[in-house]
Amino acid sequence: MKKTMIKGTGRYLPARLVTNDELAQWMDTSNEWIIQRTGIEQRYWVPEAGGVGASDLGLEASKIAMDRSGWAPEEIDLIIFATLSPDLFFPGSGCLLAHKLGLSSTPALDIRQQCTGFLYGVATADAYIRSNQAKRVLLVGAEVHSTGLDISTRGRDVAVIFGDGAAAVCLEGMETDIKEGVLSSCLHADGSLAESLMTFAPASRENPRLDENMLKEGRHFPTMDGRNIFKTAVRRLPEVVGESLKKADMPLAAVDLFIPHQANLRINQAFAKALDLPESKVYNNIQRFGNTTAASIPLALDEAVEKGLVGAGSTVMFLGLGAGVTWGAVLYRFAA
Numbered sequence: 466m467k468k469t470m471i472k473g474t475g476r477y478l479p480a481r482l483v484t485n486d487e488l489a490q491w492m493d494t495s496n497e498w499i500i501q502r503t504g505i506e507q508r509y510w511v512p513e514a515g516g517v518g519a520s521d522l523g524l525e526a527s528k529i530a531m532d533r534s535g536w537a538p539e540e541i542d543l544i545i546f547a548t549l550s551p552d553l554f555f556p557g558s559g560c561l562l563a564h565k566l567g568l569s570s571t572p573a574l575d576i577r578q579q580c581t582g583f584l585y586g587v588a589t590a591d592a593y594i595r596s597n598q599a600k601r602v603l604l605v606g607a608e609v610h611s612t613g614l615d616i617s618t619r620g621r622d623v624a625v626i627f628g629d630g631a632a633a634v635c636l637e638g639m640e641t642d643i644k645e646g647v648l649s650s651c652l653h654a655d656g657s658l659a660e661s662l663m664t665f666a667p668a669s670r671e672n673p674r675l676d677e678n679m680l681k682e683g684r685h686f687p688t689m690d691g692r693n694i695f696k697t698a699v700r701r702l703p704e705v706v707g708e709s710l711k712k713a714d715m716p717l718a719a720v721d722l723f724i725p726h727q728a729n730l731r732i733n734q735a736f737a738k739a740l741d742l743p744e745s746k747v748y749n750n751i752q753r754f755g756n757t758t759a760a761s762i763p764l765a766l767d768e769a770v771e772k773g774l775v776g777a778g779s780t781v782m783f784l785g786l787g788a789g790v791t792w793g794a795v796l797y798r799f800a801a
């Protein structure tokens with residue numbers, strides 16, 4: 466049976482390190498508040514002058530992942546690019562990345578699923594691979610948040626959370642009868658909560674899509690009902706873990722490591738508590754990178770692989786909830 470396997474991973478963070486104390490110079494916040502409420506100690510942002518888009522970060526991460534997988538760009542059958550911060554309003558960053566990789570006809574698909582972009586991306590890649598429409602899929606999660614944040618007291622609840630960064634995963638089809646590779650994926654969306662976490666403008670439903678008034682009100686910056694998103698995550702994440710395990714007919718104890726989206730350390734701690742998981746079974750790196758949205762799960766995976774926390778024979782679960790709201794989980798077993 467055709468299975469989707471992770472061949473290699475890579476990550477890339479821009480060089481500009483931004484500490485909580487630096488943020489406190491620009492808005493009414495403090496290192497203590499940010500650490501206590503989110504766990505975040507620092508994040509990386511692209512140069513303030515601009516000129517670096519999501520596809521640029523994605524390119525660097527992709528080169529590392531492809532190098533580790535022994536892939537040449539020409540061997541890629543499909544690029545899936547997950548981001549909420551595309552280089553341009555359109556076309557998608559996947560097209561830009563393909564061009565930067567020197568490709569001129571490889572299909573490229575953008576996924577605009579925010580924090581669950583990686584989960585939707587793996588599920589899509591898996592469908593392409595298992596239906597023999599693609600053998601090698603390059604899946605990238607990349608975000609440049611910093612150029613789109615309200616870096617003032619008005620936007621402090623959102624601005625302190627987000628970091629820039631990228632990670633890439635090379636996914637390849639393999640014939641095997643062993644229970645390995647992508648074992649199950651569960652995806653969900655509930656648009657009734659769309660306005661709990663959104664960037665309003667530029668909006669096609671407005672004419673003009675962005676005007677001076679909207680700029681003045683900061684409607685081009687992300688806004689969030691943090692408490693509502695927090696509560697929804699703490700309810701939905703344990704639920705989708707159960708659903709995903711049931712689908713793969715596996716017990717909770719079979720999962721060696723949970724790699725959740727890095728939205729807030731307290732969300733991941735509450736999730737672990739709800740399932741009675743030891744902290745060592747839940748991977749967190751939000752302390753160092755902040756919330757990198759579509760990049761966060763593959764970035765954490767790349768670190769977990771590098772640290773030897775997961776590898777041959779390990780079973781991992783990727784999971785997350787974010788804007789949409791969308792949520793989901795993917796259960797994966799590395800080849801022994």
Ligand code: UT7
Binds near residue numbers: 499621690691698727
């Ligand atoms: O990845 C996408 C999905 N996103 C998430 O999952 C985010 C989920 N939500 C959260 O992470 C949290 O709700 C936040 C970190 C955004 C906020 O933490 P909270 O504990 O829910 O705080 P809050 O919004 O209830 O605000 C508490 C207080 C408020 O002041 P008052 O009204 O009590 O006087 C805020 O104005 O904290 C204030 N506040 C801040 N103070 C210092 C909000 N942001 C800040 C800040 N620094 N950066």
